[in-house]
Amino acid sequence: xxxxxxxxxxxxxxxxxxxxxxxxxxxxxxxxxxxxxxxxxxxxxxxxxxxxxxxxxxxxxxxxxxxxxxxxxxxxxxxxxxxxxxxxxxxxxxxxxxxxxxxxxxxxxxxxxxxxxxxxxxxxxxxxxxxxxxxxxxxxxxxxxxxxxxxxxxxxxxxxxxxxxxx
Amino acid sequence: xxxxxxxxxxxxxxxxxxxxxxxxxxxxxxxxxxxxxxxxxxxxxxxxxxxxxxxxxxxxxxxxxxxxxxxxxxxxxxxxxxxxxxxxxxxxxxxxxxxxxxxxxxxxxxxxxxxxxxxxxxxxxxxxxxxxxxxxxxxxxxxxxxxxxxxxxxxxxxxxxxxxxxxxxxxxxxxxxxxxxxxxxxxxxxxxxxxxxxxxxxxxxxxxxxxxxxxxxxxxxxxxxxxxxxxxxxxxxxxxxxxxxxxxxxxxxxxxxxxxxxxxxx
Numbered sequence: 001x002x003x004x005x006x007x008x009x010x011x012x013x014x015x016x017x018x019x020x021x022x023x024x025x026x027x028x029x030x031x032x033x034x035x036x037x038x039x040x041x042x043x044x045x046x047x048x049x050x051x052x053x054x055x056x057x058x059x060x061x062x063x064x065x066x067x068x069x070x071x072x073x074x075x076x077x078x079x080x081x082x083x084x085x086x087x088x089x090x091x092x093x094x095x096x097x098x099x100x101x102x103x104x105x106x107x108x109x110x111x112x113x114x115x116x117x118x119x120x121x122x123x124x125x126x127x128x129x130x131x132x133x134x135x136x137x138x139x140x141x142x143x144x145x146x147x148x149x150x151x152x153x154x155x156x157x158x159x160x161x162x163x164x165x166x167x
Numbered sequence: 168x169x170x171x172x173x174x175x176x177x178x179x180x181x182x183x184x185x186x187x188x189x190x191x192x193x194x195x196x197x198x199x200x201x202x203x204x205x206x207x208x209x210x211x212x213x214x215x216x217x218x219x220x221x222x223x224x225x226x227x228x229x230x231x232x233x234x235x236x237x238x239x240x241x242x243x244x245x246x247x248x249x250x251x252x253x254x255x256x257x258x259x260x261x262x263x264x265x266x267x268x269x270x271x272x273x274x275x276x277x278x279x280x281x282x283x284x285x286x287x288x289x290x291x292x293x294x295x296x297x298x299x300x301x302x303x304x305x306x307x308x309x310x311x312x313x314x315x316x317x318x319x320x321x322x323x324x325x326x327x328x329x330x331x332x333x334x335x336x337x338x339x340x341x342x343x344x345x346x347x348x349x350x351x352x353x354x355x356x357x358x359x360x361x362x363x364x365x366x367x368x369x370x371x372x373x374x375x376x377x378x379x380x381x382x383x384x385x386x387x388x389x390x391x392x393x394x395x396x397x398x399x400x401x402x403x404x405x406x407x408x409x410x411x412x413x414x415x416x417x418x419x420x421x422x423x424x425x426x427x428x429x430x431x432x433x
Contacts (some may be wrong), residue, residue: 104215131182132226133202 090140092162094155098129102151110151112162116144124162127155142166175244178203178226181342185224188346192353195220195253206230208250209302209311219307223250224345231313233298239313240325247314247344251352255308259413260360262286263396265299265310267366268355272347273297273314276332276339282372285394290372294330312348316341364395373400382412 014022014033022033094100102110102125112124118138127134142164149161182201189196197220204227205211211223228248231239242248253261266283273281273289273296282290289297300311315331316339332339358366368374373391380387380402389404400412 104211105217108214108216130179131201132178133200135202135205 088165089145090142090164090166091160092124092136092138092140092164094127094157094159094161095136096127096129096134097157098127098134098155100149100151100153100155100161101126101128102147112138112144112147114144114147118142118144118164136161138162138164140164140166175203175226177244177341181224181226181345184342185222185345185349188349189222192349194353195356196222196251196349196353198222199224202226204229207232207311208248209300209309212250212252212309212311213304217252219252219254221252222349223252224248228313232311233300233313239298239300240322240329242313245315245317245319245331245341247312247316247341247348249312249345249348251310251312253308253310253356255303255306258396259399260363260396261308261310261356262299262301263363263367264355264358265301265312265352267358267363267370268352269297269299269312269314269348270370271355271366272344272351275347275351276337276344277335278337281370283367283370284372285400291330291335295328296330296332296335310352314344314348316344360396364397367395378402380412387412 010022010024010031010033013019020034022031024031102112104111104126111126112118112122118124119141120137120139122138123135124138124144125136127136144162145165146163147161148163149155149159155161178201182199185199185201189199198217199222200211200215200217202208202211202223202225205225207228207230208223208225209232211225212221215221215223217223225242225248227244228239228242228246231242231248233239239248240246263286266285266287266289269289270281270283273291277291281296284290287299287301288295289299295315297312297314300313302309302311315329317333318329318331319333321329332344355363355366371394373394375391377388377390380400387402387404387407387410389402389410392401392403392409394400398411402410402412404410
């Protein structure tokens with residue numbers, strides 16, 4: 001059973017950082033804390049790690065990112081953004097879980113900007129996963145309409161990254 | 168999943184192993200960036216504008232370049248493609264230090280002495296095992312290395328020109344070759360000119376031979392008087408007397424049957 005003091009500490013952390021969800025796990029135990037709104041008290045679920053039959057929704061992402069990062073509670077948001085204006089536009093989707101970079105390094109120009117013409121071979125971004133950099137190509141030709149993810153954000157498999165207006 | 172980003176499991180452990188190797192060797196190495204696949208590590212280095220000391224490694228390089236516009240065959244999962252970013256330096260020393268480093272790494276893998284064909288080819292039995300491409304930007308030198316490791320077959324035009332460690336009877340992982348290269352380059356880049364001359368001379372495949380060299384649109388034929396990091400290549404010709412040929416802009420041709428030298432792909 002998890003130490004109650006630790007749990008209190010975690011709750012305090014969540015409230016002070018305004019987090020809505022926290023998923024922690026180690027070899028023995030897993031703790032999922034969820035708050036429905038800023039004012040509500042967190043809901044607590046703990047389970048031994050062996051019994052992972054009912055994983056928390058955030059499990060997929062926190063598994064691959066370092067478990068310590070509690071931040072991306074709303075990674076699915078980009079999906080919703082993309083939907084309304086999606087008609088007739090091609091989506092460039094992330095082929096992997098990782099960290100999205102718009103430019104080769106913080107001082108460099110981004111690979112592509114809104115309004116820029118791309119073809120199938122154009123490198124549009126880099127996704128870092130497990131310290132390996134993966135250049136992502138447009139794999140279509142057209143004009144970049146929208147960049148859906150901010151630099152250095154984590155992305156999910158299949159998450160739309162760019163909208164492209166086909167030629 | 169898109170074909171271009173299917174992960175080759177071989178490279179999963181590379182970042183950690185390479186970071187450790189770089190840390191052990193130290194100067195001039197500082198950082199490592201592993202790319203699953205890219206056109207050319209030289210182009211990544213240009214785009215990245217990464218600081219000197221950064222080593223860029225590709226799991227696969229699809230459109231590598233050789234010197235003076237020649238191409239380097241797709242490394243697929245069989246070859247090493249890497250670029251080390253260094254501060255720009257004048258003169259010929261870097262070309263020689265790089266050649267000696269790559270040669271020494273090849274020798275540790277093979278267990279025997281090999282030949283350097285000035286300025287940029289590492290040959291075993293007249294076939295190319297590795298090649299070096301140095302490109303300069305305003306402030307940096309991009310030292311690119313292609314090394315044939317696990318290839319067992321070549322396109323027709325390369326069969327007589329290229330060779331891999333596997334074909335020479337040395338089964339070895341690409342990551343092991345990269346670690347050898349990091350160690351050997353750490354040593355060779357630190358050598359002073361005197362030591363470098365001696366090291367180079369022991370592996371020099373050209374001095375005393377009659378060769379043809381293409382330089383800035385002209386072809387020179389003559390006997391190689393010397394090749395060293397102070398002078399570059401000095402060629403004694405009948406037509407033009409002694410000609411000085413800088414490493415960066417010359418192409419050697421060994422004559423007698425060898426039409427051009429830039430295997431793997433020309």
